[in-house]
Amino acid sequence: MASFQTKRLAGRGRCALASRTFSPGEVVLEEDAWAVVLLPDQQGLRCDYSLTCLEKLLRCPSTGLCFASKEDQKAAADLYYKAELEVAAARSKVPGANVAGAAPWCWPSHLRLAWRVLQRGAKSREQPWLNLESHWDELSESQQCDMETSAARCLDVLAASLGILDLEEAAPEARQNFQAVADLGDVARLVAAMEVNAMTVTDEELREIALGLYIHAAVFNHDEEPNCIQSFVGRRVVIRTIREVFEGEELCLAYAEIGQLSRVRHGNLWKHFHFRAFKTPQVEKRDGILSCVLAAPDWQPVEHGVGWDPDQGVLEEGAAPDALAFLKEVHHCWSEAKWQKAWKEATAGPTFRLGAGHALRLALARELMDEAVSQEQWSEALAFAREVCSCHQLIYPSGWPVVSLGWARLAKLELYHGHFDATMRCCQEALSGAPYLWEDRPVAGEEVRQMLSQARLEAQAASWQGGYQALTGPKAWNI
Numbered sequence: 465m466a467s468f469q470t471k472r473l474a475g476r477g478r479c480a481l482a483s484r485t486f487s488p489g490e491v492v493l494e495e496d497a498w499a500v501v502l503l504p505d506q507q508g509l510r511c512d513y514s515l516t517c518l519e520k521l522l523r524c525p526s527t528g529l530c531f532a533s534k535e536d537q538k539a540a541a542d543l544y545y546k547a548e549l550e551v552a553a554a555r556s557k558v559p560g561a562n563v564a565g566a567a568p569w570c571w572p573s574h575l576r577l578a579w580r581v582l583q584r585g586a587k588s589r590e591q592p593w594l595n596l597e598s599h600w601d602e603l604s605e606s607q608q609c610d611m612e613t614s615a616a617r618c619l620d621v622l623a624a625s626l627g628i629l630d631l632e633e634a635a636p637e638a639r640q641n642f643q644a645v646a647d648l649g650d651v652a653r654l655v656a657a658m659e660v661n662a663m664t665v666t667d668e669e670l671r672e673i674a675l676g677l678y679i680h681a682a683v684f685n686h687d688e689e690p691n692c693i694q695s696f697v698g699r700r701v702v703i704r705t706i707r708e709v710f711e712g713e714e715l716c717l718a719y720a721e722i723g724q725l726s727r728v729r730h731g732n733l734w735k736h737f738h739f740r741a742f743k744t745p746q747v748e749k750r751d752g753i754l755s756c757v758l759a760a761p762d763w764q765p766v767e768h769g770v771g772w773d774p775d776q777g778v779l780e781e782g783a784a785p786d787a788l789a790f791l792k793e794v795h796h797c798w799s800e801a802k803w804q805k806a807w808k809e810a811t812a813g814p815t816f817r818l819g820a821g822h823a824l825r826l827a828l829a830r831e832l833m834d835e836a837v838s839q840e841q842w843s844e845a846l847a848f849a850r851e852v853c854s855c856h857q858l859i860y861p862s863g864w865p866v867v868s869l870g871w872a873r874l875a876k877l878e879l880y881h882g883h884f885d886a887t888m889r890c891c892q893e894a895l896s897g898a899p900y901l902w903e904d905r906p907v908a909g910e911e912v913r914q915m916l917s918q919a920r921l922e923a924q925a926a927s928w929q930g931g932y933q934a935l936t937g938p939k940a941w942n943i
């Protein structure tokens with residue numbers, strides 16, 4: 465039985481409704497991408513097909529695409545790579561003809577994804593994108609015009625990939641493949657739908673690496689308190705429940721960072737997904753923590769804290785002027801990468817300080833932790849890793865992956881410092897907070913379990929010998 469049924473609900477479009485009751489951590493959907501593209505900064509570092517990160521990749525001289533192995537290259541060839549090679553060949557034979565402008569592998573990520581989706585559809589003569597929400601009617605005329613221009617480019621490239629110079633004279637199979645998807649209006653809607661439906665693919669450490677279209681996962685709506693979470697294993701998405709979900713309840717994901725002030729998140733949801741999100745009591749509470757500024761002499765929160773966002777900086781609306789000036793000063797140091805100075809001002813200033821879960825405090829603690837790790841300053845790294853974990857606990861719901869990853873990193877540093885009880889606590893938090901997280905990260909999960917048993921043994925030995933032994937330093941920083 466399918467885990468969910470798709471139904472249309474007023475004001476929400478298609479929705480995924482649970483077909484039965486689910487326990488926390490159960491898989492509700494596992495799906496291969498219909499198409500994926502690496503983000504520009506990952507090209508040349510990862511396999512274009514499997515998304516594996518490798519030092520040595522096979523590089524295609526015609527397209528610049530890189531692959532981890534001949535098998536990956538072959539799998540990509542069947543899906544999209546052969547078509548892109550045909551485009552490269554057409555471009556080199558007749559410069560400019562039919563394939564004007566930059567090659568598709570140089571296009572912006574969403575358009576590249578649309579092209580790969582279209583190409584696969586032509587080959588299989590299917591158009592699964594016709595069901596996707598595109599918000600076409602809500603786009604401005606100039607946006608629609610841009611989408612149509614992009615659609616025409618996709619169709620030009622598709623024709624080139626099929627060896628079509630003149631449709632009338634094309635080989636019958638190529639012509640039928642092309643005609644199966646050639647409606648310009650539909651392709652323009654496909655381009656628009658990529659903005660709304662593409663999922664950001666992340667690696668084991670939750671870094672953004674690719675964009676993917678997942679036809680079934682695209683049914684899941686957003687919720688401010690989602691009951692499901694997605695993770696990625698190569699090109700595959702795995703969606704799991706993070707709490708108990710009852711039969712008939714809607715299965716939802718978070719489209720945007722929840723450890724961010726709601727006004728920033730809601731603005732982005734409106735801009736990119738065309739719907740209004742509302743504040744829940746938990747969101748109000750989280751907003752208060754993320755923007756809390758403390759004032760001397762008794763270090764009580766100022767009445768209106770000051771929000772901050774890495775892209776938008778200090779958010780002024782409704783803020784107390786002197787607290788605002790304080791945050792601007794800290795932000796100024798942050799923007800100039802003066803992490804230590806910013807941290808001092810933020811946490812040891814005479815008049816104002818940042819609350820324990822303030823968004824800027826978390827951003828600074830993360831920067832300082834990473835910097836200390838890269839410089840192998842392990843006691844600083846430990847101090848900031850602790851800060852990061854305590855900020856996480858205040859901000860994120862339990863079971864959130866970033867929280868468990870934070871605990872796993874801290875465990876490593878605690879172990880290095882011979883703090884075996886703390887290591888055990890961190891490992892247990894990492895493993896129990898989001899047990900499902902480690903299923904998709906078997907190597908990292910094994911590392912956490914090994915740290916836990918090592919810390920247990922060391923703690924026992926220390927209690928017999930009355931002291932701790934020096935340990936070898938953290939090896940790879942891969943969790």
Ligand SMILES: C[S@@+](CC[C@H](N)C(=O)[O-])C[C@H]1O[C@@H](n2cnc3c(N)ncnc32)[C@H](O)[C@@H]1O
Pocket residue numbers: 475476477478479595596597660661682683684685686687736737738739740
């Ligand atoms: C990836 S699609 C999700 C499935 C979509 N409902 C459909 O009909 O295909 C994203 C779109 O779903 C709608 N949506 C998602 N979450 C929503 C929510 N919480 N409230 C209202 N609409 C939502 C918005 O139109 C959004 O652009």
